[in-house]
Amino acid sequence: MDPLDLEKLNALLEHDVGVSEKIKEQVKEFDKKVRIIVGILGKIHSTPTTSMPALLDSVSPVLLSCRDITTSIAGAIPPDQFWRWKDMWSNSIRAAVFAAALIEYLRDGSLLSLPRASEILGIQEEWKDRFSLPVEDYLHGLISMVNELSRYVVNAVTLGNYEEPMRISNFVKDIFSGFTMLNLKNDSLRRRFDSLKYDLKKIEEVVYDVSLRKLVVVKPFQ
Amino acid sequence: MTRDSVLAVFEQFREDIDQGNDRRERLIKASRDVTNISKKAIFLLHRIVLEDSPDDRALARRAAASGREKLSEAHAIFAAMRPELVGDRFWRYHRQVSPGVQEYIEALSFAHYVEHDALISYQQVQDTIGDADGPFFPLTLSDYLLGLSDLTGELMRFAISNIARRGGRPKANQVCAFVRGCKSDFEAFVPHVRDLSKKQSVTANSLEKIEAAAYAVAVRGSEYDLPPEMLDDLVAQTTSKFSLTDGLRRDRDEGYIEMHE
Numbered sequence: 059m060d061p062l063d064l065e066k067l068n069a070l071l072e073h074d075v076g077v078s079e080k081i082k083e084q085v086k087e088f089d090k091k092v093r094i095i096v097g098i099l100g101k102i103h104s105t106p107t108t109s110m111p112a113l114l115d116s117v118s119p120v121l122l123s124c125r126d127i128t129t130s131i132a133g134a135i136p137p138d139q140f141w142r143w144k145d146m147w148s149n150s151i152r153a154a155v156f157a158a159a160l161i162e163y164l165r166d167g168s169l170l171s172l173p174r175a176s177e178i179l180g181i182q183e184e185w186k187d188r189f190s191l192p193v194e195d196y197l198h199g200l201i202s203m204v205n206e207l208s209r210y211v212v213n214a215v216t217l218g219n220y221e222e223p224m225r226i227s228n229f230v231k232d233i234f235s236g237f238t239m240l241n242l243k244n245d246s247l248r249r250r251f252d253s254l255k256y257d258l259k260k261i262e263e264v265v266y267d268v269s270l271r272k273l274v275v276v277k278p279f280q
Numbered sequence: 281m282t283r284d285s286v287l288a289v290f291e292q293f294r295e296d297i298d299q300g301n302d303r304r305e306r307l308i309k310a311s312r313d314v315t316n317i318s319k320k321a322i323f324l325l326h327r328i329v330l331e332d333s334p335d336d337r338a339l340a341r342r343a344a345a346s347g348r349e350k351l352s353e354a355h356a357i358f359a360a361m362r363p364e365l366v367g368d369r370f371w372r373y374h375r376q377v378s379p380g381v382q383e384y385i386e387a388l389s390f391a392h393y394v395e396h397d398a399l400i401s402y403q404q405v406q407d408t409i410g411d412a413d414g415p416f417f418p419l420t421l422s423d424y425l426l427g428l429s430d431l432t433g434e435l436m437r438f439a440i441s442n443i444a445r446r447g448g449r450p451k452a453n454q455v456c457a458f459v460r461g462c463k464s465d466f467e468a469f470v471p472h473v474r475d476l477s478k479k480q481s482v483t484a485n486s487l488e489k490i491e492a493a494a495y496a497v498a499v500r501g502s503e504y505d506l507p508p509e510m511l512d513d514l515v516a517q518t519t520s521k522f523s524l525t526d527g528l529r530r531d532r533d534e535g536y537i538e539m540h541e
Contacts, residue, residue, distance in 0.1 A: 059465040063401045070421050071472050141371035169286060187368040193293050232283045236290035241298055 080134040081146050088127045088150040095120050095157045099206075102164065103213040114161050121161070124154055125180025132182070132189035140188050148195060154179060155191070155199025160206055167225055169233065172196045194247055197237075201250045204230050208257035211264045220274040223265045230261055300372075303364055307373050310361055311380030314354045318380070318387040321350035322434060325390055330441055336451075344395035347387065351408075354384050358409050358416045365417040378423055381409075385427025390434045397454065399428065399462065422473045425466060429479035432459050436486035443493050452497075456490045463487060493518055 098117045105113050135143055155170075158178045162170035170178075176191045207226050214222035234254055242248040268274050328343035357380075365373060385405055392400035405427075406419040439455035442448030463483050470477045496518040 059399050059461070060401060063403075064465060067402060067421060067425075067469070071469065074421075075472065138368045139371055140368050142374070171289065193296050197293070232286045235283070236286045236293075239287065239290045240294050241301070243301055 077134055077136065077139075077143070078146075081131055081143055084127050084130045084134065085147045085150060088124065088131075088147060088154075091120055091124055091127065092150050092153040092157070096153060099157055099160060102160075103210060104217070106217050107219055110164055114165055117157065117161060121154070121157060121178065122180075128180050128189060132185040135188040138187045140186075140190060144192070148198075151179070151191065152195050152198040152202065155196055156202035156206070159199055159203040163203065163207070163229065167229065169200075169229070175199070197240075197247060198250065200233060201247075201254060204233060204254055204257050208260045211261050215264060215268060215273075220268050223261065223268055224274065227261050227265050230258060234258055303369075304373060304376055307361065307364055307376040310357050310364075311377050314357050314380030315383040317350060317354045317357075318383040321347045321354075321387040322390055324350055325387075325394060326434075326437060326441070329394060329438065330445060340394050344391040347391035347394070351384065351387055351391070354380075355408065358384075359411065362416040370417050374420065377417070378420075381419070381423045382427040382430065385424060386430040386434065389428055389431045390438075393431070393435065393458070394438075397458070399458075421469075422476075425469055425473050425476060426479060428462065429466060429476060429483060432462055432483040432486050435459050436489050439490045440493050443497060449497055452490065453494055456487070456494050459483065459487050459490060 095117055098113070098120070101113055102110070131147065155175050158175055159170040162168060162174075172191065172193065175196055179191065181189060181191055207230060211223050211226045214226075237251050237254065240251075242251060325343050325347045328346055329339065331339060333339040361377070365377065370377075385400075388405060388408060389400045392398070392404070402419065402421070402424050405424055406415055409419055410416050435455050435458065439452040439459075442455070443452040463480065466476065466480060466483070470480060
């Protein structure tokens with residue numbers, strides 16, 4: 059190989075290694091934050107409704123601090139190279155979406171939209187070719203939330219919150235019918251979606267239990 | 281969010297996902313077409329360089345020109361891929377495009393070597409994947425290196441058939457030295473380029489075959505002071521012996537198996 063060409067290739071390679079290292083560093087921080095968040099959210103299973111807002115408020119600052127991370131990563135990525143590097147932080151960002159969506163549900167009973175999720179993570183429109191929240195990662199986050207809610211539904215009843223199963227059941231059914239509209243290819247998203255029906259079943263069983271024992275008044279379907 | 285608004289949002293997602301999947305499929309197909317064309321170009325080159333000719337230089341030029349002409353079909357496909365790979369899309373679909381690009385580089389670098397006895401540079405390859413308006417899409421370092429790595433397998437065939445060809449032995453020795461150079465140049469990139477280490481071991485194999493053939497020529501030629509025509513017969517024996525051992529160590533011998541596909 060021509061020595062000049064060899065040098066040029068080496069320079070290209072060095073540059074890539076530099077980018078990758080910068081991202082790696084940030085992803086490590088991202089992971090730390092996400093673990094803290096998920097750790098705090100683990101307490102929802104033992105938190106009565108009245109103390110829930112306080113618990114959720116304690117997570118928010120950590121979640122919002124993820125903006126620093128996304129800003130740093132976006133800054134490290136060369137133009138148009140988002141998809142080249144995104145696998146490095148897929149897991150972290152999915153976990154962050156999961157947390158944000160769970161908080162949104164517990165606070166307002168509503169579904170966190172993708173634009174809102176991007177906003178919470180501080181993702182800017184002008185980063186589009188360097189950092190964005192792809193539909194796929196957002197959907198992974200939602201599935202994790204449904205997984206978590208299927209556990210929460212049991213514990214809510216244990217804590218005496220008999221209304222919760224109905225709310226969760228309706229909420230999760232909406233999300234499920236949304237997923238059924240998608241043409242997913244045989245990838246991890248598809249496999250995780252396939253497992254959602256077990257969560258649905260578990261939630262339905264809890265609904266059945268509480269309504270059968272008249273622990274909750276079921277309004278006739280309108 | 282009401283159920284209807286949830287469904288409306290997911291309908292948008294469906295469109296996004298479908299669009300991505302359809303584009304991916306189109307690119308896989310285009311990549312396959314490029315692979316096909318490139319393979320044909322390589323066969324064409326092998327055929328022409330072995331023709332009998334009084335002027336080897338002219339033959340090499342004609343072979344390279346024919347190979348490049350075949351590859352212009354790939355050029356047209358690359359041009360059509362441009363809008364599918366614009367901006368951040370390139371890296372999104374890189375994995376689908378890579379196989380075709382690598383095969384194309386293998387063919388192009390083979391034509392280049394036949395004509396110039398040299399390795400085609402990164403920039404030269406990138407220049408062929410584009411037009412007056414610039415590149416159709418960026419050439420990645422890993423595609424460039426992996427494509428060149430496949431070239432060594434073609435050169436092995438080229439060298440061995442040259443040994444059997446009247447008057448082709450100096451050429452075979454030259455190819456041998458060249459492949460050796462490639463192997464050592466690529467070594468430094470191995471830790472940074474995925475799959476390169478696998479290809480390096482295939483290169484090592486090819487190199488070994490060329491060396492063994494060159495050895496046969498040197499040793500037996502010197503010992504008995506044979507006339508060149510008899511040497512040609514001897515070498516034909518050596519190469520056929522190689523296909524015997526190939527059956528026994530198939531796992532190490534990707535390069536050889538490919539030849540018989």
